[in-house]
Amino acid sequence: MRAGSISAHRHRRTTLVASAATVAAALIAAAATTGSAGAAPAGPAAAGAPSLQLSASQRAELLREAGSGTAATAKALRLSGKEKLVVRDVVKDADGTTHTRYERTYDGLPVLGGDLIVERSASGRTTDVTKATNAAITVADTKASVAPTGAERKALGIAKAAGDRQTDTDSAPRKVIWAATGKPTLAYETVVGGVQKDGTPSRLHVITDADTGAKLYERQAIETGTGNSQYSGKVAVGSVKSGTSWLLKDTARGGHMTYNLKHAEDGKGSKFTDADNIWGNGKTTIAQTAAVDAHYGAAVTWDYYKNVLGRKGIRNDGKAAYSRVHFGDEYVNAFWDDDCFCMTYGDGEGNKKPLTELDVAGHEMSHGLTSATANLEYSGESGGLNEATSDIFGTAVEFYAKNPSDVGDYLMGEKIDINGDGTPLRYMDKPSKDGYSYDYWKRGIGDDDPHLTSGPANHFFYLLSEGSGKKVVNGVTYDSPTIDGKAVKGIGRAKAEKIWYKALTAYMTSTTNYAQARTATLKAAKALYGGTSAEYKAVGAAWAGVNVK
Known part of the structure; x- marks a missing residue:
């Protein structure tokens, strides 16, 4: 199970949270290592090797093949006879390279913090091994x-x-x-x-x-993070004819449905139906409006994952999550829970500001993405990276939508007014503008709240995308500094997104810290663009700009 949130609870700011139940439910912070236990030395990755978009049958075959070879892999890694590997995921690149993610057991017991990734070339040669812990697994x-x-x-x-x-x-x-x-x-x-x-x-x-x-x-694991929508204007929403009425169900996107909890705090809620297939009125006076925002947010996130990242849903299996709106009474919160595989949204102060803004929806569902891939533990520096991943892809989803009522920006939750003064929840160009978050990495940062320690990774992503200094993007003015005052030239958000996604899915483990995130993103940039490319050099410069070297 995984926790994540969009703001720091201890500062009385609303927390949008994710939890995710997985095979390794509590993989916590330890120093991840990259090594080659029993493997050949890591070789240079070929340039131009993005991940392939696999069909369900192709992915199933890769998982089957990896599963049939776990004993041989464990032996090659020189694991003890009591240790076994369990395949969790396989990612395949265009050049044939595979990245197989494993959980570990010892004498039949789950090893929490034992996950690892084995990278193999198209010929089957092991080229890299990344472990969540390098400690020998043994107990008396x-x-x-x-x-x-x-x-x-x-x-x-x-x-x-x-x-x-x-x-x-x-x-x-x-x-x-x-x-x-x-x-x-x-x-x-x-x-x-x-x-x-x-x-x-x-x-x-x-x-x-x-x-x-x-x-x-x-x-x-859970902390305090055409329809007429409240935040995104008039939008298209997936629906199907059901008898004489319409049902809010998106068959084009894995069958996603949105339910009405009617202020309850448990259960699935009631289905949304409508007589004329025109949903909501843009105001909180009817329950459908929040449902339109939630349903639209799920659809745009699905489309972004599919069309930009080549991913079919959160788990990459073509199956949609579902959404629940109107949770509790005046509940100033939203959360993702992998136990139900669903997003849940409260209605905010006075039940007037549902937490269903587009970047919030993308943020929450991306906690599910993290759980299904690197499974970054919500503790220490990996907790900050977990939060930053959701901010990065929530931001990416908002830009992708190109919605004139909610234009893309590097501000998180700017429309839901959680702070009560019109300010956004988070700033990516200079995280400390919220009064709490860190602009730069420093020793001991992992001891603080992940909502605040996401700052350096958010700042890195902004610098990599847009570069340092003053600029205006979609009408918003930014002025992003670096720790040493050195200028950083951005490579564009599209490339930055792909680098972070590849690092997340192919090179990060549950315990990845900031130094290891730097290594993972450099590997990703090298695989995608080459080790001498401007993109590779920009990754190093952006990390240096936030004091990760």
Whole structure:
């Protein structure tokens, strides 16, 4: 499960959040390493090697082939006899290079923080291995001294101490190997459900030592982040005839549907139907309006993923998520939850400002994208990179839409007025303009809130796209500095987006930090444009501009 948000909760600013339940549900921060355990030295990637858009059958065949060779791969990587690999994803480039992402088990137990990526050339030669941790996975034995009930009591106590209510465990604690921080340890992972103080659903992951009962880690997986829309004007929305009325269902985009929670806080909600296929009135006076914004946002995000990134939906399997609007009462929040594979939107202060703006929708769904690919842990520096990834693709979606009512910009959530003073939630050209975020990387940055530590990556993306200094884009004035005052020349947003996406899907792991993100994006630029290209050099210059060298 993965958490992400669009603003810092501790500063009383609304949090738009993502969670994602995956095979490795709590892969946490540890120093990722790039090595060649049992592999040939990494060779130069060929220029002009974007990822292919695979059909469902092609992707299934790649996954099958990779799955049939996991034992040989584990042996080549010199893993112990107790370790096994589980294929999570395969990305194939135009030049035949494959990037296979694996989770790891030890003596049948999930290894949290054990994920890795193996890159192979078209000939099948291993050219690169990237690991979330370089520690040898081994424990004395897998017999726990603490009973599962003890781990459950501990987790429930931690949830209650955090102020959660209606707490209960979703399932019995599961035994795992905790390898994300330091020496691998036999542990329990317990997931506690409930409701947070502000009404947001709670899904607290607690990792405890299976021999001592001590807490090793805790993480909140959900935090406080033609229709007439409220924010995007008159837009086309997918619908189908259902009997004598119309149903808000987008069959052209994986069957995406939008539901009305009617201020409830659980369940799927009711379907939206309409007699004349004209939805909403652009105002909050009828429930359909928020649904139009949410439905439109999902459609544009789907189209961006497909037409720009060559990706068929969040999981790249052609299946749509669904949306829920009107969550709670005056709920100033929105979140993605991979457990339901859905987006959920509150109506804001006074139920007048639903959090359904286009870049917010793109932001939330991109948390699902991160979960399905690098699975960046919402902790340490990887947490900031997780948040930045959603900002980057939320921004990309807004530019892609070319909607005159909500033009593309490098501002996050500028229309929903969460701060109450008309200012946007986040600035990518100079993140510190929000009063809290970091412009540049510094040692220890990972100890702060991911909403704030996303700043250097957002700043990097802006510099890579537009360059430093003053400029006007779509009527918005920007003035982006660098830490040393050196000018950075941008390569254009389109290329910057493709570099970040390739880095995310082919080179980042769950524990990637800022230094490793630099390496990943340089690899991506080299694969796409060549190691002597202007694009490759610009990536290095943009990272230097935010103090990542």
